[in-house]
Amino acid sequence: MATVVFVTGDDVSTDAIYPGRYMATVLPTETPQYAFADNAEFNGRLKAKQVPPESVVVAGRNFGCGSSREQAASALKGYDLTIVAEGFARIFMQNSINLGLKLVIAPGVRASEGDRVEVHPDRVVNETTGESYATVRLPEARQAIIDAGGLIAYTRTLLLQRRGRA
Amino acid sequence: MGMTVVEKILARASGRSVVRAGEVVEPRVDLAMSHENAALVINQFAEVFRGTGLDARVWDPSKIAIIFDHRVPAESSKTATNQKKVREFVAAQGIARFHDIRGDSGGICHQVLPENGYVRPGFVVVGTDSHTTTHGALGAFSFGIGATEMASVWALGSAVNIEVPATIKVVVRGTFPPMVGPKDLILHLIGKLSAQGANYRVIEFHGDAIGRMPTSGRLVICNMAVEAGATSGIVPSDKETLRYLRSEAGVKDSIDLVLPDLDAEYERVVEIDVSDLAPQIACPHTVDNVRRVDDVAGTAVQQIVIGSCTNGRLDDLEVAARILKGKNVAPGTRMLVFPASGRIYAQALEKGYVADLIKAGAVVMNPGCGPCLGVHQGALGDGETALSTTNRNFKGRMGNPTAQVYLCSPAVAAASALTGVVTDPRKGEQE
Numbered sequence: 001m002a003t004v005v006f007v008t009g010d011d012v013s014t015d016a017i018y019p020g021r022y023m024a025t026v027l028p029t030e031t032p033q034y035a036f037a038d039n040a041e042f043n044g045r046l047k048a049k050q051v052p053p054e055s056v057v058v059a060g061r062n063f064g065c066g067s068s069r070e071q072a073a074s075a076l077k078g079y080d081l082t083i084v085a086e087g088f089a090r091i092f093m094q095n096s097i098n099l100g101l102k103l104v105i106a107p108g109v110r111a112s113e114g115d116r117v118e119v120h121p122d123r124v125v126n127e128t129t130g131e132s133y134a135t136v137r138l139p140e141a142r143q144a145i146i147d148a149g150g151l152i153a154y155t156r157t158l159l160l161q162r163r164g165r166a
Numbered sequence: 167m168g169m170t171v172v173e174k175i176l177a178r179a180s181g182r183s184v185v186r187a188g189e190v191v192e193p194r195v196d197l198a199m200s201h202e203n204a205a206l207v208i209n210q211f212a213e214v215f216r217g218t219g220l221d222a223r224v225w226d227p228s229k230i231a232i233i234f235d236h237r238v239p240a241e242s243s244k245t246a247t248n249q250k251k252v253r254e255f256v257a258a259q260g261i262a263r264f265h266d267i268r269g270d271s272g273g274i275c276h277q278v279l280p281e282n283g284y285v286r287p288g289f290v291v292v293g294t295d296s297h298t299t300t301h302g303a304l305g306a307f308s309f310g311i312g313a314t315e316m317a318s319v320w321a322l323g324s325a326v327n328i329e330v331p332a333t334i335k336v337v338v339r340g341t342f343p344p345m346v347g348p349k350d351l352i353l354h355l356i357g358k359l360s361a362q363g364a365n366y367r368v369i370e371f372h373g374d375a376i377g378r379m380p381t382s383g384r385l386v387i388c389n390m391a392v393e394a395g396a397t398s399g400i401v402p403s404d405k406e407t408l409r410y411l412r413s414e415a416g417v418k419d420s421i422d423l424v425l426p427d428l429d430a431e432y433e434r435v436v437e438i439d440v441s442d443l444a445p446q447i448a449c450p451h452t453v454d455n456v457r458r459v460d461d462v463a464g465t466a467v468q469q470i471v472i473g474s475c476t477n478g479r480l481d482d483l484e485v486a487a488r489i490l491k492g493k494n495v496a497p498g499t500r501m502l503v504f505p506a507s508g509r510i511y512a513q514a515l516e517k518g519y520v521a522d523l524i525k526a527g528a529v530v531m532n533p534g535c536g537p538c539l540g541v542h543q544g545a546l547g548d549g550e551t552a553l554s555t556t557n558r559n560f561k562g563r564m565g566n567p568t569a570q571v572y573l574c575s576p577a578v579a580a581a582s583a584l585t586g587v588v589t590d591p592r593k594g595e596q597e
Contacts, residue, residue: 011361011452013560020539021565024245026206038567062362062395066560068296070206070312090366090397091296095312141190141327152213155318164220
């Protein structure tokens with residue numbers, strides 16, 4: 001069971017998740033400080049460590065639209081958040097899978113801040129409201145990267161098979 | 167059943183005779199582009215090789231292009247240090263298609279790639295920039311990826327686990343009215359499809375209006391295909407593609423046109439007639455919040471921006487210069503112009519556009535992304551409004567979450583610079 005720490009609507013862009021002016025910061029150890037930097041309240045809670053790992057952000061459709069900046073995924077990964085959304089934009093979803101940020105696609109999902117939710121393999125249950133939402137499985141090709149522990153590990157295995165001595 | 171252009175390109179690049187939407191393939195990559203974020207790609211590339219005992223060499227340095235454009239010249243020591251690190255990597259790996267901060271060969275990646283003939287019909291192009299969709303204008307399958315995915319491409323020479331996207335066919339007919347053009351068309355289409363209407367799909371452009379559209383305009387519509395969520399936009403290559411590559415990009419070797427089959431399967435078909443299209447404007451804070459310019463005419467504007475990978479090309483500067491020549495930017499409004507590349511800047515100087523713009527009061531900046539992504543060169547004050555020919559108007563995009571950004575064509579931007587308020591450029595024509 002996890003707590004919903006932030007609820008947002010449709011079309012949240014990577015400019016909102018990680019503003020462009022911080023793009024010169026690239027290290028995954030440094031990007032989390034700028035997560036949702038233009039939202040002083042949520043950014044403040046994150047930085048003050050008031051958000052426990054595995055907390056849930058609930059979003060609408062097309063979360064992560066816009067720029068391909070990977071910092072948007074690495075910043076959220078830094079707080080070990082789970083993003084439950086009605087849908088994700090393509091590049092953000094791939095970046096998240098590549099880096100191991102946990103995404104859940106749950107059409108119709110509704111929650112309020114403070115709600116308690118349980119993420120099951122096939123559904124998300126909002127224990128506070130009693131509502132249950134079926135989840136959409138990630139495509140198999142993407143699941144393979146998650147199972148490998150991210151794209152770095154996945155690529156390393158392929159590289160060794162193709163170029164290497166191993 | 168036949169194949170769409172992208173299915174054909176992916177089949178060929180994956181060594182298959184046929185691929186269908188939904189299949190997973192691993193296409194070889196013909197061109198891999200990065201900008202300043204190559205600094206992050208370099209880190210991830212080193213991670214891939216860590217512990218393998220292998221020499222960390224890129225698969226083929228001749229297929230990698232790196233262009234500095236997002237923060238040029240560097241706005242901070244941090245950026246300058248990242249750029250230095252990229253220069254060292256480029257030298258060590260022997261990457262020749264490197265465009266540093268230079269007045270002649272520099273510029274925005276999405277202009278530098280086409281004008282140097284790096285992109286060809288049938289290519290698979292990946293770029294660590296969401297607007298990599300731009301290069302579909304030359305008949306390539308070109309899409310944005312993240313830095314870690316690029317590190318994987320640099321190591322393997324292919325893009326792993328690519329799902330063949332379904333395709334939406336957009337047929338554009340008719341002749342644009344005066345002061346209306348490709349930017350108005352793509353804004354109108356995004357408004358129609360919505361910001362996620364083409365998510366995980368390709369938009370393939372057809373119709374007589376596309377056939378007559380020069381490559382500069384095709385670059386505009388493919389550039390913004392991503393604002394409807396599209397993986398890529400693509401214009402099947404034709405005689406205009408050949409003309410551009412031969413006479414503007416200086417390509418000498420053979421060019422292989424890749425066309426869709428007549429019986430290709432499309433997920434849906436959208437038809438647009440541009441004959442009576444009015445100038446369009448995307449209102450804050452989403453790109454699909456599109457209206458006719460008329461609807462918001464009179465809105466006060468403090469900053470006008472003409473430039474970017476969307477509208478910083480020679481024909482864009484020509485329109486702006488024509489509207490502003492001999493007139494003045496309105497008091498209380500500042501106008502910033504960013505040519506898309508050094509080559510375009512030089513051409514605009516030669517044709518007198520730069521002088522016309524400067525004399526009217528515009529500030530002509532160096533080629534680069536400028537204020538589009540809110541890093542430097544034109545941040546907005548609290549509550550200010552910008553009218554821009556760029557491609558995104560998300561809250562905070564130009565560096566200030568309390569500011570408003572409207573998106574429009576160069577004609578609308580230039581006409582509005584004269585009045586200081588959002589202005590329909592057709593009004594000025596009649597005077």
